[in-house]
Amino acid sequence: MDDGNVTWGGRVRRALAEGESYSVEFKSERSAKLNDRDLVEAVVCLANGAGGLLLLGVEDDGTPTGSRPRHETGRTDPLRVQAYVANTTQPPVSVTVQSVDVDGVEIVALDVPDSPRVTGTTRGTYVRRAVGSDGRPMCIPFHAHEMLAHDIDRGAVDHAAIPVVGARLDDLDPVEFDRVRRLVNEAGARGDRILAGLSDHEILQALGMARDDHVVTVGALLLFGRSSAIRRFVPTHEAAFQVLRGLQVEANEFFVEPLFRLAEAMYARFEARNREQELQWGLLRVPLPDYSQTAFREALANALTHRDYTRRGAVHVQWEDDQLEISSPGGLPAGVTVQNLLVTPPRPRSPLLADAFKRTGLVERTGRGVNRMFAEQLRVGRAAPDFGRTSHEQVVAILPGGPADAALTRWVLEQERESDRPLPLPDLQVLSELVRERRAGTAELSQVLQRTESETRHLLVRMVEQGWVEARGDGKGRSWHLSAAVHRALEEPSGYVRVRGFEPMQQEQMVLSYVTAHGRISRGQAAELCSLAPAQASRLLGRLVGSGKLVRRGERRGSYYEAP
Secondary structure (H helix, E strand, C coil): CCHHHHHHHHHHHHHHHHCCECCEEEECCCCCCCCHHHHHHHHHHHHCCCCEEEEECECCCCCECCCCCCCCCCCCCHHHHHHHHHHCEECCCCCEEEEEEECCEEEEEEEECCCCCCCEECCCCCEEEEECCCCCEEEEECCHHHHHHHHHHCCCCCHHHCECCCCCHHHECHHHHHHHHHHHHHHHHHCCHHHHHCCHHHHHHHCCCCCCCCCCEHHHHHHHECHHHHHHHCCCCCEEEEEEECCEEEEEEEECCCHHHHHHHHHHHHHHHCCEEEEEECCEEEEEECCCHHHHHHHHHHHHHHCCCCCCCCEEEEECCCEEEEEEECCCCCCCCCCCCCCCCCCCCCHHHHHHHHHCCCCCCCCCHHHHHHHHHHHCCCCCCECCCCCCCEEEEEEECCCCCHHHHHHHHHHHHHHCCCCCHHHHHHHHHHHHHCCEEHHHHHHHHCCCHHHHHHHHHHHHHCCCEEEECCHHHCEEEECHHHHHHCCCHHHHHHHHCCCHHHHHHHHHHHHHHHCEECHHHHHHHHCCCHHHHHHHHHHHHHCCCCEEECCHHHCEEECC
16 A cells, blocks of 8 residues: 555544544445435535545445445546546536545545635536534535625635625715825825825725726725615625623714724724823833724724625624723634734735725734734733634634733833834733743743744744743753843842742752652652653652652652652
């Protein structure tokens, strides 16, 4: 069996063991061969989901009973199956087919790719993968509005470029074009000043919202439409600003307005409620707001430009006692997850809307708005934004509130003044994490940074050289904590003593006390007790054996230490 067969065999056996799922489908051929039409529909179903594995000759419970020959030679020719699927799907789906022997039973496996575009059979059948209320996967009809959302999520279609039947240029408000010119002038270098000197129609063309035949697009209505026209032609668009104080609702405003006007209305309400405390820094007073203005602007712009406009539901801004929540309908675009938000290339659901906000100067032009959200929130002494409640149905960005860490903010400002540049986001993340958790391992910090452990280690070594961080332990047991100098600057010198740990004599006394109380101790228990790496725990126990305070019993992993 060659390497390819080994790979196929491993995948198939794993699928049989785990059972049917969103990306795995079993088809029985015990009583009859699966007909070609049903085979192609099963391929289309998986391709319109997330791709996956289609196994012929397997029962619903995962029992392999064998596939039936599909060709006149008495066997199944994988290349002919691949060609048949490609010729009977539109756009063609390129599957990979392999016959796999499982304990003497031959089954046919089809590896189905995740199609970037909606695909169907040449007979006109469109189905997609779904999970039923009982948790079982199934194939269901693929409706037109779902097809549009599918292609938008994968970047195949920009919803803003779709023409709106029945809409006219009169449905666009001239006041909104003047708003764009004003925003560009106010933004200065952040905006595209060329827009300020263009006519209304030229602005539409420059932003990609106009066509030669003067057809009005969804994007033109969202940016410049009159409210009445938006209600009629883009009924899914709505936004809400709510203020909640415990169980009391202080404000509950809903808007159906063009996006630039809506953004300014939201900014005004944010500024009116965003209180500031002052931080004395030398001869200067530095304002510390409840929430970073930059973080809020980026979060709101993301919600307005990246939301799924094929779904009903409002963009919500909810101001609560200890947090600010911005949510929008639709999950993250394809390829973007909560775990890679900070490092994946920008994938806007609507590049046209995102570009319009950048060129007017309302948001970051580099496409790294989420990174700015994190950096600015951390710079003002707040916790990082939280996307943990994001799902396939909605994106939820939470800006934590509460008291600011004024000492950390002061220290960050001092470092930025000395270096004459802002601290990079990874540095801010490490500092914030170590302030909160006191100590963290490389693997833990790599998850926070959304980077590899190697990248994280290089960053930490640099921070050690700068005198900000210290390492403790060796190998996989190594942990990192803030240096004594940083603890002093944060006005908590005793914190360094607590996090640095115990001196060798204290560690020895802790181990002896443990043995007195429990009779014996293993290397693992000693490592956990003293927060040491396994090798360090071995050396500690070796010193106690050498001094006659402990004796070792047993061999290798079964060894333990007790009093003589």
